[in-house]
Amino acid sequence: MTLTADASPGVKPARPKGASFDPIFQGLCFAAATALLAALGGVIVTLAIGGWPAFQNMGLGFITSSEWNPVTDVYGAAGPLVGTIITAALALALSLPIAFGVAIFLVELCPTVLRRPIGTAVELLAGIPSIVYGMWGLFVFAPFFSKHVQVPLMTAAPVGSVWEKLVAGVPNGTGILAAAIILAIMILPFMAAMLRELLLTVPPQVRESAYGLGATRLEVVSSVTLPYVRRGAIGAVMLGLGRALGETMAVTFIIGNSHGFPKSIFDSGSTIASTIANEFTEATSVAHTSSLLALGLMLFVITFAVLGLARLLIGQSKH
Amino acid sequence: MKSARATQRQIANGLFSAGCYLVTFIALAFLAAILWSLLTQGLGGLDMAVFTQDTPAPGSEGGLRNAILGSLMMCVMGMLGALIIGVLAGTWLAEYAGDSKYGAVVRFLNDVLLSAPSILIGLFIYGILVAPFGGFSGYAGAAALALLAAPVITRATEDVLLLQPGALRESAVALGTPLWRTILSVLWRSAGGGILTGALLAFARITGETAPLLFTALNNQFFSLDMGKPTASLPAVIYQYALSAYDDWRRLAWAGALLIAITVLAVTIIARFVAREPRRS
Numbered sequence: 001m002t003l004t005a006d007a008s009p010g011v012k013p014a015r016p017k018g019a020s021f022d023p024i025f026q027g028l029c030f031a032a033a034t035a036l037l038a039a040l041g042g043v044i045v046t047l048a049i050g051g052w053p054a055f056q057n058m059g060l061g062f063i064t065s066s067e068w069n070p071v072t073d074v075y076g077a078a079g080p081l082v083g084t085i086i087t088a089a090l091a092l093a094l095s096l097p098i099a100f101g102v103a104i105f106l107v108e109l110c111p112t113v114l115r116r117p118i119g120t121a122v123e124l125l126a127g128i129p130s131i132v133y134g135m136w137g138l139f140v141f142a143p144f145f146s147k148h149v150q151v152p153l154m155t156a157a158p159v160g161s162v163w164e165k166l167v168a169g170v171p172n173g174t175g176i177l178a179a180a181i182i183l184a185i186m187i188l189p190f191m192a193a194m195l196r197e198l199l200l201t202v203p204p205q206v207r208e209s210a211y212g213l214g215a216t217r218l219e220v221v222s223s224v225t226l227p228y229v230r231r232g233a234i235g236a237v238m239l240g241l242g243r244a245l246g247e248t249m250a251v252t253f254i255i256g257n258s259h260g261f262p263k264s265i266f267d268s269g270s271t272i273a274s275t276i277a278n279e280f281t282e283a284t285s286v287a288h289t290s291s292l293l294a295l296g297l298m299l300f301v302i303t304f305a306v307l308g309l310a311r312l313l314i315g316q317s318k319h
Numbered sequence: 320m321k322s323a324r325a326t327q328r329q330i331a332n333g334l335f336s337a338g339c340y341l342v343t344f345i346a347l348a349f350l351a352a353i354l355w356s357l358l359t360q361g362l363g364g365l366d367m368a369v370f371t372q373d374t375p376a377p378g379s380e381g382g383l384r385n386a387i388l389g390s391l392m393m394c395v396m397g398m399l400g401a402l403i404i405g406v407l408a409g410t411w412l413a414e415y416a417g418d419s420k421y422g423a424v425v426r427f428l429n430d431v432l433l434s435a436p437s438i439l440i441g442l443f444i445y446g447i448l449v450a451p452f453g454g455f456s457g458y459a460g461a462a463a464l465a466l467l468a469a470p471v472i473t474r475a476t477e478d479v480l481l482l483q484p485g486a487l488r489e490s491a492v493a494l495g496t497p498l499w500r501t502i503l504s505v506l507w508r509s510a511g512g513g514i515l516t517g518a519l520l521a522f523a524r525i526t527g528e529t530a531p532l533l534f535t536a537l538n539n540q541f542f543s544l545d546m547g548k549p550t551a552s553l554p555a556v557i558y559q560y561a562l563s564a565y566d567d568w569r570r571l572a573w574a575g576a577l578l579i580a581i582t583v584l585a586v587t588i589i590a591r592f593v594a595r596e597p598r599r600s
Contacts (some may be wrong), residue, residue, distance in 0.1 A: 242434055266362060296442050
């Protein structure tokens with residue numbers, strides 16, 4: 001926006017009245033944009049400064065040790081780190097096929113009458129706060145899971161088998177797998193809604209020409225529509241993963257909150273976010289607080305990588 | 320006559336379609352189950368006392384008045400901050416940044432901030448507003464919520480401003496209007512519906528946020544209008560009460576969860592309605 005007048009001497013350039021406020025307004029807008037940038041930078045700096053003593057005290061042991069004991073002031077982050085990655089990966093594995101199925105159903109198979117209501121319902125459910133999922137998980141899902149999944153699987157396991165080791169633990173309905181299932185239910189509407197939007201961007205001509213060649217629905221989806229939205233779909237899935245990695249409340253309710261490595265899929269465990277939520281306000285020693293902040297820094301690095309990649313892929317798919 | 324290949328393709332297709340129906344049914348069943356427990360468990364605890372009395376000690380009568388009020392105060396204050404930052408930042412991205420490198424960086428990092436784990440935002444606000452100033456406060460809670468809502472509004476503002484026709488800008492400039500006036504009275508006005516939709520979605524997002532409030536606003540058992548002190552909020556009270564061993568506390572937690580879910584759903588539906596309005600006319 002340059003409003004330069006002609007160069008004839010003695011003639012004042014014609015400037016609209018009030019134009020002197022323009023640079024101020026632009027400065028305000030610029031400051032607001034920079035404030036967002038500063039906030040993100042501030043998050044990194046706060047976590048790095050606060051968490052530095054933990055890395056300094058424990059060295060590499062902070063990441064590799066699984067002993068987390070506030071009483072003796074020894075902190076090793078391997079337990080929550082592994083818990084975070086396992087629950088998020090399991091949740092993604094569980095919800096991915098369902099989210100794709102729902103999105104494909106809504107775009108390709110659903111009767112037209114039901115398309116709007118189901119689509120809207122999925123989008124609305126994506127906005128339900130995670131604490132609601134957590135409460136439902138603890139009070140409704142956990143008792144059901146204990147009675148109908150954990151106990152039968154444990155009693156059916158042959159003594160001394162790998163299966164027995166995999167399902168060992170206390171069958172009280174909580175634990176790693178239960179947390180992963182609740183996370184899966186939580187990210188499901190979120191991913192399904194995004195995938196549906198993506199599939200709707202496929203031009204009808206492309207899809208119809210494939211049908212016109214005699215392709216079945218499966219062939220149209222697998223060789224035309226999905227390849228068309230491939231990048232965006234990967235991005236959407238990674239956004240879902242980012243959500244699962246950083247989710248706090250839904251997990252804190254049901255994961256069982258014990259430190260150390262989970263020994264089986266029914267064993268209780270912890271994630272980075274649940275450990276911070278549980279202990280941060282109660283941490284009294286400097287080492288404890290800084291260990292929690294260091295955990296936060298690791299979570300930040302992991303989610304930043306995942307979200308950054310997701311946004312790059314989604315951004316590329318748009319152009 | 321059908322070849323074996325054609326039959327095979329049709330069977331594969333049939334299985335695939337059946338699978339899609341099945342997983343959609345499973346997904347809807349889970350989500351219906353959640354809504355059902357929310358309604359059955361929450362409606363039982365939802366009475367007038369919830370709105371007129373404060374959070375009780377275990378075993379005594381009480382409601383959620385202070386928590387509802389605290390949530391409302393922090394969300395409204397957070398939204399005010401987020402609107403100022405978000406609308407201005409979105410305007411900068413749409414009107415001034417163009418294809419500049421800095422604009423691309425802000426756009427990218429805003430998208431990352433948009434989906435960053437909310438608990439980390441809580442830790443950050445704890446580090447800059449709670450620890451140095453000696454205590455948990457409602458203002459810190461509001462700041463954390465503002466930081467969660469701002470990226471949503473920034474994104475919505477930029478998107479909707481970019482949709483405004485260039486002729487709108489040119490006609491305002493041709494009348495001799497300075498750029499800032501053009502933005503204020505022409506662009507913002509014509510983009511108002513979209514910005515409002517973004518703001519409502521941001522509001523829906525922060526009403527249910529729990530994690531960032533745990534280290535910023537903490538909680539408060541008593542009625543208080545002073546945001547300089549620890550402030551109660553619905554999500555924090557739900558968290559505390561749901562994990563307690565007392566039946567009446569759990570009943571209140573379900574009622575609170577139902578209240579939050581209804582609020583979020585209502586605001587989201589209004590947002591969708593607002594978003595559709597201009598297209599009709």
